[in-house]
Amino acid sequence: MSDSITAQGLEMRFPGCEALRGIDLTVPSGSVFALLGENGAGKTTLIRILTGFQSPTAGQCTVCGFDPSKDALEIRRRIGYVSDQPALYDWMRVDEIGWFTASFYPEGFLERYGESISHFEVPRNRKIKHLSKGQRAKVALALALAHDPELLILDEPTSGLDPHVRREFMESMVDRAVTGRTVLISSHQISEVERVADMVAIIHQGKVRLMDSMIHLKETVSEVTISLDDPLIALPRLTGTIEVLSEQSSGRQRRMVVRGFDQSAKELLEARPGVLNVRSRPASLEEVFIACTRGSVVAAVDDDRFGRTGKNSEGLQPSVSGGSHES
Amino acid sequence: MNRSLVLRRLCWKETRQLWPLIVMLAVIAVFLQCMLLIGNYQNIKSTLPIAFFFGLPCLFAAGVGALLVGQERENRTFYWMASLPINKLDIIGTKYFAGVAGLGAVWIISFLMMLISGGLSNASGPISVREIDWLHGLL
Secondary structure, eight states: OOEEEEEEEEEEEETTEEEEEEEEEEEETTOEEEEEOOTTSSHHHHHHHHTTSSOOSEEEEEETTBOTTTOHHHHHHHEEEEOSSOOOOTTSBHHHHHHHHHTTSOTTHHHHHHHHHHHHTOOTTSBGGGSOHHHHHHHHHHHHHTTOOSEEEEESTTTTOOHHHHHHHHHHHHHHHHTTOEEEEEESOHHHHHHHOSEEEEEETTEEEEEEEHHHHHHHEEEEEEEESSTTOOBOOOOTTOEEEEEEEETTEEEEEEESOOHHHHHHHHTSTTEEEEEEEEOOHHHHHHHHHSSOTHHHHHHHHTTOOOOOTTOOOOOOOSOOBOO | OOHHHHHHHHHHHHHHHHHHHHHHHHHHHHHHHHHHHHSOOHHHHTTHHHHHHHHHHHHHHHHHHIIIIIHHHHTTHHHHHHTSSOOHHHHHHHHHHHHHHHHHHHHHHHHHHHHHHHHHHOTTSSSOHHHHHHHHHHO
16 A cells, blocks of 8 residues: 655744654555644644645655655645635635636536535535535535545644534545545544544644554553552653653542553552552543643653653654652 | 636636726726716816826726735635645736736726716817827826
8 A cells, every 4th residue: 555645854944933843754545644733733834835835944745656845736636625714715606616626627527516515515506705614614625525636635624613514524534535545634623533534643843743543542552540559659660662651640649641551561560569559441542642742842851850761663752740750 | 627728717716806896996987977977076177087097097006916916815715726736827927917907908998087087077178188288298
């Protein structure tokens, strides 16, 4: 299976701001790929680079096998893009904007656009300015899908939409992936992408903190709760492939989101004097997201102090708040 | 993808975007002509033809940039256009063409308006000798 998007060491610096600080990303073809990150994490900047709107300060990337800084036009022929607030010409009617856009794509665009508009039940003769926000989003999606793009990029596509429209929107993405097309969804609405995404990447402060398949992520990341008889007890260092993504202390309980937590690690913790109980359960994507996006780059320094590895093939960086460990 | 079709559609869009400005100028011109017809404004009757000749194109020139570029930036439609497979030069070129063609059309219309208003303000002819001399001096 080839890759729809590849990025190596992408950096983007604006005056007084580092939007991207070395992004490495691979989006396999035929998948629904979720790009998660809090506001200002760098998602939109990354998408702007991938679609050729902006040139990166450093690094390389390819989209559908083309370099966006050299072949932006070719990429735009092959992709569909829906922004967070689709800005369409207000004065055009729904059928008029399809007719206008059809001239930039091969034959068959207008027919498929018409089918989508009928499917979404958007009135054809109504002006864009008289449509609801949900209807506008549907028109933007119909325009982005009408040339049957190899890759569909959605930047916060469902912000401001009601749950019915959101669900319909997301389910149509799964249908596309089934037909071998790729969908890249940028969002901070975790629950909605959790249902549809095959792969997920979490961006925090311009870096990819975590990239994995959704299935593997759910299998390997656990939320571990440790009950202690004294809150000042130092826990043993978790070694090997185990990565502590975040840790919080609350009274005599310590909560950690851990990747690769296994029975031996549980036994190691339970064997520590003062540890009353160790419970683990699979972490939700939201918990993983919060674990990856809590704290800042400074936390990496703390991480060394606590003797944790901080290593991760995708550059995962744990964050720490409270708690103590032996080194 | 047919390039001439692309250019035609882009021109259609630009023309439609200019439409409000053209309508506004037409309303101003008609309003001033009506004022000239029904009112007794001796002090402006002699200057109105010249005002038509220069005023309407100046208003158009001031508004055309705001409509074709400023409005698109403000409404973020530029970004949507930029996401389509269109050569940037085609977008810029059609905007430039629409602006220049529109300005040319307004010059022609304003010249006709000047002749008409000259005729209304001067019973001896469609335009006063003083105005023709003034234009000759300019050219």
